[in-house]
Amino acid sequence: MENKLWWKLLCVPILLYVIIVGLSVPLSPGITSMSQYTAYTGQTFTVSVATYNTFHTKAKEVKARLRKDTSLFIAAQNVKVIDDNNIEVTFSIPTFLPSSKKQERFSLDVDNDFDGYGTLPGKFIIKQNNIDSIVGAKVWKNTNFGNLNKRGTNFPFRGLLFETIRNTFFHVPLWFGMLFLFLGATWNSFMYLRTQDQDRDRRAEVMTMVGLVFGLLGIVTGMLWAKATWGTYWTWKEIKLNMTAIALLIYFAYFVLRNAFDDLEKRARIAAVYNMFAFVAALILINVIPRMTDSLHPGSGGNPAFGSEDMDNTLRMVFYPAIIGWTLLGFWIATIYYRALNIEEKYLERED
Amino acid sequence: MNTIQEIWFLFRKELTLEFRQKYAISGILLYVFSTIFVVYTSTFDADPKQWNILFWIIVLFASVNTATKSFVQESGSSQLYYYSLVNPVAIIISKMLYNTLLLLVLNFLAYGVFSLVLGSPVRDFQLFFIAIFLASLGFSITFTFISAISSKADNSASLMAILGFPIVIPIVMELVKVSQNALPGSFDSAINEDIMILLAIDLLLGGAALMLFPFLWRD
Numbered sequence: 001m002e003n004k005l006w007w008k009l010l011c012v013p014i015l016l017y018v019i020i021v022g023l024s025v026p027l028s029p030g031i032t033s034m035s036q037y038t039a040y041t042g043q044t045f046t047v048s049v050a051t052y053n054t055f056h057t058k059a060k061e062v063k064a065r066l067r068k069d070t071s072l073f074i075a076a077q078n079v080k081v082i083d084d085n086n087i088e089v090t091f092s093i094p095t096f097l098p099s100s101k102k103q104e105r106f107s108l109d110v111d112n113d114f115d116g117y118g119t120l121p122g123k124f125i126i127k128q129n130n131i132d133s134i135v136g137a138k139v140w141k142n143t144n145f146g147n148l149n150k151r152g153t154n155f156p157f158r159g160l161l162f163e164t165i166r167n168t169f170f171h172v173p174l175w176f177g178m179l180f181l182f183l184g185a186t187w188n189s190f191m192y193l194r195t196q197d198q199d200r201d202r203r204a205e206v207m208t209m210v211g212l213v214f215g216l217l218g219i220v221t222g223m224l225w226a227k228a229t230w231g232t233y234w235t236w237k238e239i240k241l242n243m244t245a246i247a248l249l250i251y252f253a254y255f256v257l258r259n260a261f262d263d264l265e266k267r268a269r270i271a272a273v274y275n276m277f278a279f280v281a282a283l284i285l286i287n288v289i290p291r292m293t294d295s296l297h298p299g300s301g302g303n304p305a306f307g308s309e310d311m312d313n314t315l316r317m318v319f320y321p322a323i324i325g326w327t328l329l330g331f332w333i334a335t336i337y338y339r340a341l342n343i344e345e346k347y348l349e350r351e352d
Numbered sequence: 353m354n355t356i357q358e359i360w361f362l363f364r365k366e367l368t369l370e371f372r373q374k375y376a377i378s379g380i381l382l383y384v385f386s387t388i389f390v391v392y393t394s395t396f397d398a399d400p401k402q403w404n405i406l407f408w409i410i411v412l413f414a415s416v417n418t419a420t421k422s423f424v425q426e427s428g429s430s431q432l433y434y435y436s437l438v439n440p441v442a443i444i445i446s447k448m449l450y451n452t453l454l455l456l457v458l459n460f461l462a463y464g465v466f467s468l469v470l471g472s473p474v475r476d477f478q479l480f481f482i483a484i485f486l487a488s489l490g491f492s493i494t495f496t497f498i499s500a501i502s503s504k505a506d507n508s509a510s511l512m513a514i515l516g517f518p519i520v521i522p523i524v525m526e527l528v529k530v531s532q533n534a535l536p537g538s539f540d541s542a543i544n545e546d547i548m549i550l551l552a553i554d555l556l557l558g559g560a561a562l563m564l565f566p567f568l569w570r571d
Contacts, residue, residue, distance in 0.1 A: 193567045249518040256514050260505035270504055273564045274515070277497065280560040281519040284553055289522050 008332050014325035022169040022318045029054045029118035030157030031110060038125045044092040048082075051110055051118060052157065056081045059112035063145045064089045066106040066124060072098070073144040074106075093126060096136035103127045109148070116151030120159075156312050160229050167225045168315060173322040174218040175244075177330040179286075181211030182251070184331070186279040189272035201268035204275055206337040208254055210330050215248045230296060240290045240297050247282040254278060358438045362446035369425075370454075376421050377454065384414050384462045392469040400473040400535040407466055408528055411459050411487060412520070418454055419495030420512050422447045423503035435569055444496065444565040448558070451492035459484045473535050480534035482547060483527055490523040490554040497561035500568055519557075526550040 035048040049064070056062050064076040064087070078090040087110065097104055106124045111117035155165055185207035192200035222241070223233045234241060257274055261267035290297075311319065370376060387410050398406060423431075434443060463484065466472070474480045495516055502511035526546055533543045540546075 243522075246518050246521050253514045253518060257501070257505075257511065260507065260511055266504065269567060270501055273568050274501055276564055277501075277557075277560050278519070280556060281522075284522050284556065288549065288553070289525065 007328055011325055011328035011332060014321050018169050018318055018322040018325050022166050026154045027053050028151050028154040028157045029115040031108060031118050031120035037123055039093055041093050041128050042095040046088055046090045048088045051085050054115045055084050056087055056112060057084050059114035062087060062112040064110045067109055068104055068106050073142045075143040075145050094139055096132055096139045097128050098133055098136040098140045100131055100133040111148050113149050117148040153314060155314055164225055164228045167221060169318050169322040171221040171225055173326040174214050176323045177326040178211045178214040180327045181207045181330050182279055186276050189275040192268060192272040202338060202341055206334045208251060210334045212251050214330055238296050243285045243289050247285040250278045250282055355439050355442050358442035359446045362442060363449050366450040380414055380418050380458055388465050388469060398470055400537050403473055404532055404535055411462055414458055415455050415491035416495055419451050420499050422451060422496050423499050424508060440566045440569045441562055448492050448496045451496050452488050455488035455492050459488055475536050476534040480531055483531040486550045487527050493554055493558040493561060494520050522553055
């Protein structure tokens with residue numbers, strides 16, 4: 001299996017696909033900011049809206065609306081295009097909302113025929129001067145514009161993340177790759193204990209080494225991502241960062257342990273035992289503890305996995321190949337390192 | 353002789369040795385008392401959160417020192433003698449049980465001395481004693497197994513710390529969380545879940561240790 005060429009050849013186009021598609025597919029149109037986020041009932045006002053990744057000047061018509069869920073709509077009276085990424089929208093709010101609450105949150109949709117639509121969910125607040133839901137229901141008239149224009153193939157636009165959403169194809173699959181490599185090392189350690197074959201020990205060693213490198217890369221990509229989104233490279237309040245750092249320490253200790261023995265057989269045996277124990281401990285650290293506490297990571301507070309909120313189908317089209325590609329690359333590096341160690345050993349034997 | 357009998361005999365052997373030498377327990381007690389005294393001289397007034405952390409740090413280090421002795425205390429030849437007589441699983445289980453008992457005594461003593469000099473903010477004693485029991489179990493399982501690994505190397509004391517501390521961190525974190533709930537100032541209704549998680553971690557590491565030890569002992 002490991003000397004076969006096909007999976008190494010498979011890994012190259014997959015990673016090329018991941019890098020090219022992952023970095024070149026544009027983000028969907030989005031709304032970055034508005035000049036005001038509140039308005040009162042009965043008001044007519046003009047708000048300037050900054051959009052991202054849009055080409056309003058190339059579009060035939062730019063439309064905008066305020067929307068509460070899928071029930072209440074207020075279409076813009078007038079949309080003035082300033083440039084590709086800036087528009088001025090005039091809304092006229094009815095005198096009452098069909099609601100008994102003092103204020104309601106609305107989403108802003110901006111739509112044009114060139115880019116498709118973008119949404120700023122739930123940020124805009126309309127306040128009622130007088131509350132009368134019965135009159136509101138009578139007065140209210142939904143003003144809407146037909147269907148939204150379709151978007152091309154693009155990654156979702158998320159406030160805060162912006163273009164860094166592409167890190168999903170590097171940061172997350174590197175962790176998956178690390179886990180698979182550690183799993184491979186555990187399997188080889190297990191096989192060593194059954195067969196006492198030194199070759200198995202070497203495989204476990206190289207897989208652990210490459211897994212560790214992947215883990216470090218996962219931390220580095222995560223730190224860059226954290227700097228861009230949370231504003232800091234490292235935070236002690238974030239459980240996942242600290243737990244994975246400790247999990248990597250466990251595997252660093254594996255190499256310290258290896259160096260503590262001179263006898264090859266003894267080293268291999270004890271390293272194998274520790275490696276299997278470390279995998280159990282690392283699984284607890286990475287997969288159990290972070291579920292117990294709040295986290296800044298997506299899907300935090302109970303479920304660190306990717307839910308439908310965080311992923312969409314376009315992302316998945318690149319994300320799943322990325323997991324396969326990085327994992328295969330990891331095993332490929334491991335086999336090269338393994339052969340290098342074998343050559344080194346033979347060379348040293350000839351020297352003696 | 354079946355395994356349960358073996359475990360019982362080995363466990364009694366450990367106890368007898370301890371009562372004859374009084375070496376481990378007295379050394380550790382001295383350690384605990386002096387550490388608590390150091391804490392006392394520098395911290396006169398600890399709020400419940402600091403009290404909790406200080407207590408677990410002292411317990412953690414006392415546990416490491418206790419468990420380190422489990423495999424280096426006896427000479428290699430007498431260990432070889434045991435291994436030729438009994439099942440290796442019985443050896444590790446008996447050591448773990450003995451260490452659990454020792455740590456339980458030690459931790460309760462530490463708690464007693466600690467509350468004597470620093471006062472005891474504990475509100476929910478049942479929860480706090482559950483935490484102490486689970487701490488003894490978890491530390492005993494982890495450190496007994498790690499000491500079995502590190503005793504194979506020459507410089508076992510430093511290896512013990514390098515290998516042991518990262519592995520024990522999840523247990524310490526859950527312990528701090530559970531015992532924090534036994535102190536005034538915080539209440540988490542889902543604390544039973546944390547107790548189950550702690551127990552699950554203990555059992556998971558214990559299971560792994562039991563499966564791996566038979567490969568470890570042979571020299």
